[in-house]
Amino acid sequence: MPITxxxxxxxxxxYFKMKLKRxxxxxxxxxxxxxKMRQAINKNTCMIVGSAPNFPHGTIDPIxxxxxxxxxxxxxxxxxxxxxGFLIAFMDQAGFPxxxxxxxxxxxxxxxxxxxxxxxTPKGTSVILYRNSELRLHQFFAxxxxxxxxxxxxxxxxxxxxxxxxxxxxxxxxxGIEGYVKETRKIIQVARDIADGWSKIDGIYLLHQPxxxxxxxxxxxxxxxxxxxxxxxxxxxxxxxxxxxxxxxAVTQIHTQPGIVDKLLEDTRQCVEEILKSNTKxxxxxxxxxxxxxxxPDKSLICDMTKLxxxxxxxxxxxxxxxx
Ligand SMILES: Cc1ncc(COP(=O)(O)O)c(C=O)c1O
Numbered sequence: 395m396p397i398t399x400x401x402x403x404x405x406x407x408x409y410f411k412m413k414l415k416r417x418x419x420x421x422x423x424x425x426x427x428x429x430k431m432r433q434a435i436n437k438n439t440c441m442i443v444g445s446a447p448n449f450p451h452g453t454i455d456p457i458x459x460x461x462x463x464x465x466x467x468x469x470x471x472x473x474x475x476x477x478x479g480f481l482i483a484f485m486d487q488a489g490f491p492x493x494x495x496x497x498x499x500x501x502x503x504x505x506x507x508x509x510x511x512x513x514x515t516p517k518g519t520s521v522i523l524y525r526n527s528e529l530r531l532h533q534f535f536a537x538x539x540x541x542x543x544x545x546x547x548x549x550x551x552x553x554x555x556x557x558x559x560x561x562x563x564x565x566x567x568x569x570g571i572e573g574y575v576k577e578t579r580k581i582i583q584v585a586r587d588i589a590d591g592w593s594k595i596d597g598i599y600l601l602h603q604p605x606x607x608x609x610x611x612x613x614x615x616x617x618x619x620x621x622x623x624x625x626x627x628x629x630x631x632x633x634x635x636x637x638x639x640x641x642x643x644a645v646t647q648i649h650t651q652p653g654i655v656d657k658l659l660e661d662t663r664q665c666v667e668e669i670l671k672s673n674t675k676x677x678x679x680x681x682x683x684x685x686x687x688x689x690x691p692d693k694s695l696i697c698d699m700t701k702l703x704x705x706x707x708x709x710x711x712x713x714x715x716x717x718x
Contacts, residue, residue: 395443396426396635398450400474403443412440424451424602428459435467445474446482446495450635451601452484452585452608452642456493457502465501470529472504476520477644478606481578484571485606490577492605497525506527512581512607514569514647515562520553532550562602580650581607583623591659597666601640610635610642616669621683623678624665634680636687 395403397416407414420427431442442464444455453568464471473495475482476637485492496505505523509515524530537545568578585604592611593600598621601610610636612618622634622641632641649655677685687696 396419396431396445396448396455397581398426398442398444398448398453398455399443400476402476403474403596413438425453426455426460429539430455431460432463435463435469439469442469442471443474444471447475447478447606447608448474449477450640450642451610452478452604452606453541453602454492454495454605458493458499461501463483464503469502469668472506475504476506476508477511479505479521479610480509480512480574480629481581481606483507484575484578485582487571487575490579490582496522497523507563509566512577513562513566513574514577516558516566520564541589558676575649577647581645581647584608584650584655586647587655588645588658591655593664595659595666597670598662601635601638603641607645608642609645610640612638612640616666617681617685619681620669620678621662621665622643624682625661626680628661628665634684636684639684641674666682 395414397418400414404414406412415435416433418427426444435442442460444457444460447454453468461471463469475495478499478663482492487674496502498568503525504519507513507523510517510519510522513519522533526534533548535547539564565588585607589600589609592598592609596617598611598613601612604610613621614676619634622632625641627634630643632643634641643649643658649658687693690696
């Protein structure tokens with residue numbers, strides 16, 4: 395999979411003891427290096443992953459080109475459309491045409507698509523689609539001789555809430571195709587407006603033209619995490635990126651409210667101006683965290699610290715619960 399694919403795949407391959415090869419990006423295009431992807435294939439390769447779009451930079455991987463490789467080597471090809479599936483499916487109708495990214499390409503075998511993101515349904519619902527029912531059968535699990543009866547389970551997760559499924563269905567019916575097309579049009583337009591505004595601010599540059607709803611930036615002039623923390627202080631909760639350092643915004647319905655884009659652009663201009671004016675290199679929180687991560691070659695230490703941090707949530711008692 396491209397290095398930009400979601401860590402959910404690292405997690406799954408860890409659980410299933412499958413070897414995961416992460417393919418770097420071409421530094422110029424910031425798209426996965428297809429030559430290296432091809433070279434990574436061997437007789438044990440059981441799946442290729444592409445994202446439409448990926449989380450860090452919001453770019454759609456070259457799905458058509460990857461599908462040709464998958465076809466040539468007869469390897470199942472999964473398209474991760476978890477993040478933007480409910481946008482890309484409607485972009486053509488919303489006036490932002492895209493190249494094919496789905497079962498129109500003959501070698502795409504499965505697609506994941508989170509309803510709980512741009513489908514606007516409650517958290518905890520998602521969709522996995524298979525090209526055919528034969529592939530889907532591999533997902534199911536059954537035990538025939540259990541004293542509790544014949545057991546069958548459709549997903550990795552065990553008991554699931556019918557309430558969530560009902561809310562998900564109700565939300566899909568509420569929006570309908572027209573509703574999703576309308577929301578898609580607004581969200582994509584706002585993402586493009588932000589990209590346009592940010593690209594005109596000296597000192598920062600777009601990591602990629604936004605393909606969908608995520609706009610990612612970096613800087614060659616200053617530590618981009620200063621901007622992250624500056625915007626955070628003004629109430630913007632953006633996402634910090636690394637390799638290369640950057641920040642991104644994932645545009646949601648809330649950003650389509652009048653005045654929000656102008657406010658973000660104005661706050662960005664102010665922050666950049668302040669950073670460029672102040673010569674002091676006072677490190678801010680995010681600059682320290684990512685700066686430290688860059689300096690520690692053994693990433694297992696950072697993983698251990700991350701797990702300890704998660705563990706600390708469970709140990710915090712109510713009197714001292716100030717974290718997060
Ligand atoms: C591109 C992408 N893939 C997959 C996922 C799903 O991750 P998980 O199922 O672990 O929430 C996400 C969630 O943020 C995502 O953005």
